[in-house]
Amino acid sequence: MLKKVLLWFVGIVLVAVAGLWLFWPKEYTVKGPMLDFLTGRQAQTPDAGMVESRFHLPPGFRIGIFATDVPHARMMRITGAGDLLVSSMREGNVILLHRDEDGDGKADGRTVLLTGLNVPHGLALYGEYLYVAETDRVVRAPFNAAARTVGAIESVFEGLPAGGNHRTRTIGFGPDGWLYVTVGSSCNVCIETEAYRASMLRMRSDGSDAETFAVGLRNTVGFDWQPGTGALFGTDNGRDLLGDDTPNCELNRIEAGGDYGWPVAYDDRVPDPDFGAGQGARIAASRGPAHGFGAHRAPLGMRFLNAGREPAGYEGAALVALHGSWNRSSLAGYKVVSLHFGADGQIEERDFLTGFEKDEDVIGRPVDVQQGPDGAIYVSDDYAGVIYRIGWGDMAVGDMAADRAPVADPLAGLDTAEKTRLVLEGAVLFSENGCAACHVAGQMPEGGAGKLLKDLKARYDIAGIESLLIAPPGPMPSFDLTAEERRALAVYVLATY
Numbered sequence: 001m002l003k004k005v006l007l008w009f010v011g012i013v014l015v016a017v018a019g020l021w022l023f024w025p026k027e028y029t030v031k032g033p034m035l036d037f038l039t040g041r042q043a044q045t046p047d048a049g050m051v052e053s054r055f056h057l058p059p060g061f062r063i064g065i066f067a068t069d070v071p072h073a074r075m076m077r078i079t080g081a082g083d084l085l086v087s088s089m090r091e092g093n094v095i096l097l098h099r100d101e102d103g104d105g106k107a108d109g110r111t112v113l114l115t116g117l118n119v120p121h122g123l124a125l126y127g128e129y130l131y132v133a134e135t136d137r138v139v140r141a142p143f144n145a146a147a148r149t150v151g152a153i154e155s156v157f158e159g160l161p162a163g164g165n166h167r168t169r170t171i172g173f174g175p176d177g178w179l180y181v182t183v184g185s186s187c188n189v190c191i192e193t194e195a196y197r198a199s200m201l202r203m204r205s206d207g208s209d210a211e212t213f214a215v216g217l218r219n220t221v222g223f224d225w226q227p228g229t230g231a232l233f234g235t236d237n238g239r240d241l242l243g244d245d246t247p248n249c250e251l252n253r254i255e256a257g258g259d260y261g262w263p264v265a266y267d268d269r270v271p272d273p274d275f276g277a278g279q280g281a282r283i284a285a286s287r288g289p290a291h292g293f294g295a296h297r298a299p300l301g302m303r304f305l306n307a308g309r310e311p312a313g314y315e316g317a318a319l320v321a322l323h324g325s326w327n328r329s330s331l332a333g334y335k336v337v338s339l340h341f342g343a344d345g346q347i348e349e350r351d352f353l354t355g356f357e358k359d360e361d362v363i364g365r366p367v368d369v370q371q372g373p374d375g376a377i378y379v380s381d382d383y384a385g386v387i388y389r390i391g392w393g394d395m396a397v398g399d400m401a402a403d404r405a406p407v408a409d410p411l412a413g414l415d416t417a418e419k420t421r422l423v424l425e426g427a428v429l430f431s432e433n434g435c436a437a438c439h440v441a442g443q444m445p446e447g448g449a450g451k452l453l454k455d456l457k458a459r460y461d462i463a464g465i466e467s468l469l470i471a472p473p474g475p476m477p478s479f480d481l482t483a484e485e486r487r488a489l490a491v492y493v494l495a496t497y
């Protein structure tokens with residue numbers, strides 16, 4: 001009897017699985033890195049061989065790794081000193097990667113500038129301040145680019161709707177000195193009830209006089225002003241669940257008072273099947289995109305090249321990071337494209353950096369693009385936690401295989417008494433936290449997750465180890481440590497290994 005029931009049960013499960021498999025609607029496809037957390041797959045830090053074999057750029061450009069161990073690297077800005085600011089929304093911090101002075105194409109060190117933020121994403125520099133967009137507010141802190149220090153954080157604007165499907169907020173100062181802020185929709189497609197959802201707003205640099213600037217923008221994550229014309233362009237992510245090829249992700253020319261259609265229309269004023277009915281007047285008055293990227297490409301950060309040192313054919317071009325699809329039966333996006341603005345107003349899209357995805361194997365997802373004062377292009381990748389640097393001509397780009405030029409003794413700045421004290425404190429913490437079990441020969445268990453600590457001085461300074469302890473790499477667990485304890489541990493491991 002029991003056997004019969006079991007057989008029936010197994011039969012019913014098999015039929016149900018087969019039915020789901022055959023009749024699962026294509027619009028509900030979930031594919032790509034979204035599945036990683038189910039399958040337990042971990043993104044690997046690409047090595048030199050992978051960078052060389054996978055990535056492809058137009059002739060003349062070269063790519064290298066500028067920095068690794070930047071978990072969930074999102075938006076970037078170049079400081080007045082030529083360093084690179086990077087936000088990490090999941091780690092809740094903003095870090096500063098020091099400019100390459102020794103000419104190996106890699107960051108020379110790092111400083112963790114801000115921690116404990118609530119989904120920090122957009123970054124902007126204006127006057128004496130570093131501005132950061134958290135999910136529910138914009139904050140700023142006095143920032144000294146040369147000294148690489150920040151002062152106390154103060155709130156600039158508190159009225160952003162928190163959370164929802166789209167939690168990232170992007171900020172940027174326009175040529176007019178106003179602070180522009182984008183807020184995505186709370187949902188895939190719906191009628192919003194909260195202020196500022198699916199729109200761009202702007203305010204003065206102190207947060208006063210906030211006003212809605214443009215609406216109907218489902219999720220504009222990147223925007224920039226075109227040099228010369230001052231026109232504002234922004235990327236926008238199209239809605240999901242309408243199949244593999246509908247609707248386009250967009251580039252919009254964003255103008256004051258403009259309505260870009262969401263949720264009542266997509267593409268060039270095509271009525272939305274869920275919310276377009278009876279919205280004829282709004283749809284007719286809405287604006288179509290300046291350019292369509294194709295569906296599910298997920299365009300995020302964009303930047304006009306403007307260092308005055310562009311290779312031929314790239315003057316005035318914009319680079320856009322396509323983060324890549326999840327709701328599509330074959331993966332699309334996963335690359336950086338260049339947009340070329342013709343005199344006739346036509347925009348031509350060309351592949352710039354490809355290879356993040358190959359035969360459905362994903363090694364990275366580009367998020368933002370920035371250009372340094374020397375012209376070099378930086379691309380952040382929140383999947384592998386890597387910042388890439390792209391150069392041409394005689395510009396140095398990093399190579400994972402090449403050893404870094406030896407740095408000066410990172411402990412040289414400490415006097416003997418302080419160094420001794422920190423080393424002793426650090427030794428105690430090292431033992432109390434069980435660091436040796438993963439790091440010291442003889443104490444690492446067979447087959448355990450660990451790495452022999454050696455030659456640390458050649459690769460890290462104190463700040464480098466401190467930030468590693470805040471956001472530990474790969475399988476290393478995170479520890480509940482105070483800033484003073486992190487400093488002591490850093491000095492101890494640098495002095496010992």
Ligand code: HEC
Pocket residue numbers: 429430433434435436437438439449450451452453454456465468473474475476477479489493
């Ligand atoms: C469960 C094992 C584990 C523990 C415990 C652990 N780590 Fe790690 N740690 C690792 C692994 C694995 C790596 C290498 C990760 C990688 O390269 O992707 C690493 C990397 C490091 C590095 C960088 C090494 C290099 O060569 O670049 C330092 C420094 C470090 N750990 C310090 C510490 C300190 C200090 C502690 C104790 C507070 C600690 N770790 C505890 C697993 C551990």
